[in-house]
Amino acid sequence: MPFILRRLAFYVVAAWVALTANFFIPRAMPGSAVQDIMSKFPNLQPSAYKAIEAMLGVGHPGSLLDQYGSYLVDVVHLNFGTDVSAYPASVASVLGQAIPWTLVLVGTATVIAFFVGTGLGIIAGWRHGGWADRLLPGLMFLQAIPYFFFALLLLELFALKLHVFPIAQGYNGQVVVPGWDWAFISNAIQHSLLPAITIVLTSMAGWMLQMRNVMITTIGEDYVIAAQAKGLSSRRVVFTYAARNALLPQLQGFGLALGFVVSGALVMEIVFSYPGVGLLLLNAVTSNDYPLMQAIFLVITFAVLVANLIVDLVIVLFDPRVRAKEVTAR
Amino acid sequence: MSAFANYWRRFPVKAKAGAIILGLFVLAAIIGPLVTPYDPSFQNPSPGLSMAAPSAAHLLGTTQSGQDVLSQLLVGIRLTLELAVIVGVVATAASVVVGVTAAFLGGFWDDFLSLVSNVFLVIPQLPFLILLLGYLPQKGQTPTIIVLSVLGWPWGARVIRAQTLTIRGRDFVAASRETGESSWRIIASEIIPNQISLIAANFVNTVLYAIGTSVALAFIGLADLNSWSLGTMLYWAQSQQALQLGAWWWFLPPGLAVAFIGTALVLLNTGIDELGNPRLRDARNATRVAGYRVWPTDPTPVLEGVAAGGGRVGAFLHSFSRSSLLDETASGGDTR
Numbered sequence: 028m029p030f031i032l033r034r035l036a037f038y039v040v041a042a043w044v045a046l047t048a049n050f051f052i053p054r055a056m057p058g059s060a061v062q063d064i065m066s067k068f069p070n071l072q073p074s075a076y077k078a079i080e081a082m083l084g085v086g087h088p089g090s091l092l093d094q095y096g097s098y099l100v101d102v103v104h105l106n107f108g109t110d111v112s113a114y115p116a117s118v119a120s121v122l123g124q125a126i127p128w129t130l131v132l133v134g135t136a137t138v139i140a141f142f143v144g145t146g147l148g149i150i151a152g153w154r155h156g157g158w159a160d161r162l163l164p165g166l167m168f169l170q171a172i173p174y175f176f177f178a179l180l181l182l183e184l185f186a187l188k189l190h191v192f193p194i195a196q197g198y199n200g201q202v203v204v205p206g207w208d209w210a211f212i213s214n215a216i217q218h219s220l221l222p223a224i225t226i227v228l229t230s231m232a233g234w235m236l237q238m239r240n241v242m243i244t245t246i247g248e249d250y251v252i253a254a255q256a257k258g259l260s261s262r263r264v265v266f267t268y269a270a271r272n273a274l275l276p277q278l279q280g281f282g283l284a285l286g287f288v289v290s291g292a293l294v295m296e297i298v299f300s301y302p303g304v305g306l307l308l309l310n311a312v313t314s315n316d317y318p319l320m321q322a323i324f325l326v327i328t329f330a331v332l333v334a335n336l337i338v339d340l341v342i343v344l345f346d347p348r349v350r351a352k353e354v355t356a357r
Numbered sequence: 358m359s360a361f362a363n364y365w366r367r368f369p370v371k372a373k374a375g376a377i378i379l380g381l382f383v384l385a386a387i388i389g390p391l392v393t394p395y396d397p398s399f400q401n402p403s404p405g406l407s408m409a410a411p412s413a414a415h416l417l418g419t420t421q422s423g424q425d426v427l428s429q430l431l432v433g434i435r436l437t438l439e440l441a442v443i444v445g446v447v448a449t450a451a452s453v454v455v456g457v458t459a460a461f462l463g464g465f466w467d468d469f470l471s472l473v474s475n476v477f478l479v480i481p482q483l484p485f486l487i488l489l490l491g492y493l494p495q496k497g498q499t500p501t502i503i504v505l506s507v508l509g510w511p512w513g514a515r516v517i518r519a520q521t522l523t524i525r526g527r528d529f530v531a532a533s534r535e536t537g538e539s540s541w542r543i544i545a546s547e548i549i550p551n552q553i554s555l556i557a558a559n560f561v562n563t564v565l566y567a568i569g570t571s572v573a574l575a576f577i578g579l580a581d582l583n584s585w586s587l588g589t590m591l592y593w594a595q596s597q598q599a600l601q602l603g604a605w606w607w608f609l610p611p612g613l614a615v616a617f618i619g620t621a622l623v624l625l626n627t628g629i630d631e632l633g634n635p636r637l638r639d640a641r642n643a644t645r646v647a648g649y650r651v652w653p654t655d656p657t658p659v660l661e662g663v664a665a666g667g668g669r670v671g672a673f674l675h676s677f678s679r680s681s682l683l684d685e686t687a688s689g690g691d692t693r
Binding site: 037038040041044045048049052053164167168170171172173174175176179180182183187236240282283285286287289290291293294297308309311312313315317320321323324327328331332335 | 608
């Protein structure tokens with residue numbers, strides 16, 4: 028089977044596992060979401076139980092298999108039920124407002140962090156013991172700090188003390204109205220700078236360390252020595268011989284690390300009250316908004332799966348060995 | 358003891374630094390809760406002690422409700438480290454079992470176990486954890502430990518499976534199989550001892566993951582908020598706006614504690630890596646030869662002026678120096 032088809036099958040399985048877990052967790056856990064909501068509002072009459080059940084969509088009639096079937100149909104139609112905290116808005120519409128914010132901020136910052144980190148890793152690996160290598164312990168410290176803690180410190184320093192960046196939110200609602208004009212976009216960019224810097228600084232070290240280690244190992248390979256012996260310029264040896272091959276494990280790591288980076292970025296959004304999925308997740312947790320929690324889990328999982336698929340396509344493009352394997356397999 | 362000292366001496370500098378920092382925190386976790394100056398939950402009602410700055414009576418100041426921050430920190434370090442170590446042990450054991458089993462059984466079971474661990478790897482952890490913990494009726498130390506352990510093994514299993522596959526193909530394993538050793542004996546006395554450093558690195562990584570994740574979970578409120586861990590301290594500090602009100606003594610200590618423990622673990626892990634792969638070692642690498650910085654990755658320099666001056670004695674002394682290795686002469690001694 029061609030590489031891409033095999034990977035595609037894998038992601039389908041992963042997506043199915045996520046969907047199924049999402050279906051069974053609420054049903055397997057002791058206690059119930061409905062009970063939780065009932066106890067939160069003590070003045071609700073016991074007769075409201077059925078109504079809440081219907082609202083959450085948990086009281087499905089029929090056997091477990093029937094419920095599972097209708098659940099899958101609902102998910103395909105992006106029908107995640109009704110939002111509890113923003114009643115009567117649907118979960119899908121609440122999510123729809125938050126996703127673009129997160130996608131733009133976390134997506135851009137992650138890609139920047141990947142490229143800057145990889146670049147620094149190339150330098151650190153090539154000049155082992157040089158200036159870039161000496162940055163590493165400091166960057167490791169940044170990586171070991173919890174995202175949100177680092178974000179809070181930056182917020183305190185740059186927003187509250189120095190007033191360089193705005194304090195919170197995705198844009199200033201008193202000054203601009205959301206829309207596709209320059210006033211709004213520039214305001215939004217200004218608000219996204221500090222969160223983006225936080226993500227880049229904290230996640231860069233991971234990419235850098237990995238790239239450095241692979242670079243150091245790659246440099247010892249015979250073909251790199253051969254390239255040097257031929258008298259090629261250092262730049263050519265570094266980029267077209269060593270880094271190009273060292274990049275492949277890095278790309279494979281990118282897909283797997285994405286889940287962690289996204290998770291960290293979500294918590295970071297909470298600090299900046301950024302109107303993205305992370306803040307939504309916090310609100311869902313604090314208000315026991317189970318339908319929203321489930322929908323967010325699915326959306327994030329699917330986003331990470333799609334990103335992984337894209338990474339796989341890039342690997343096919345870059346790594347002739349993967350393509351060669353396909354030819355010989357046929 | 359001397360064996361230990363010998364081992365310690367060979368430790369890379371990074372690993373030493375990591376081990377020392379970590380040791381301090383472990384010490385704090387063990388004796389800390391016994392020497393707390395106050396009960397961490399005791400709310401001192403006197404108005405002067407609400408968010409009081411550090412003083413002789415309260416070395417790290419107090420919280421909004423007059424609780425002693427130092428006492429909370431000492432108890433919190435114990436709770437957080439305890440959780441992390443238990444998760445580390447359980448998840449690492451699970452990944453060894455799964456990884457070695459998959460590599461040894463091969464065929465269908467290998468495919469199946471690899472598929473399961475890859476699926477768990479690709480599903481983003483934190484949202485999944487939030488979903489799981491969100492549905493649990495009571496949040497606390499034990500549920501968090503269980504959930505983190507259940508989700509913490511796949512990465513290790515993958516790495517250990519790959520390593521087991523390579524070791525399995527080596528001659529010494531084939532030899533012990535020829536002598537009629539059982540599979541279990543081969544696993545216990547040939548395979549696992551040969552990847553002990555990998556397992557150690559995996560343990561350190563899992564502990565790091567457990568600390569980071571549990572603190573993040575507590576920060577968003579998915580923990581027993583009446584207990585004192587580093588995460589719940591940060592939760593309360595944040596929800597009471599400690600930073601905005603200038604109470605750095607309340608907010609900084611737990612965050613820095615997490616950061617230092619994390620850095621120590623990363624350093625330790627890099628050290629373990631370097632122990633196994635000498636190429637990664639922090640060589641003070643660039644050597645200075647005749648005024649040029651020469652890196653090991655550079656082609657061997659052909660320098661015309663490297664010949665030592667100063668007559669016979671100079672040449673003799675020069676022949677002991679490192680840069681004399683770069684002298685390429687036909688006869689091998691005469692530098693003229």
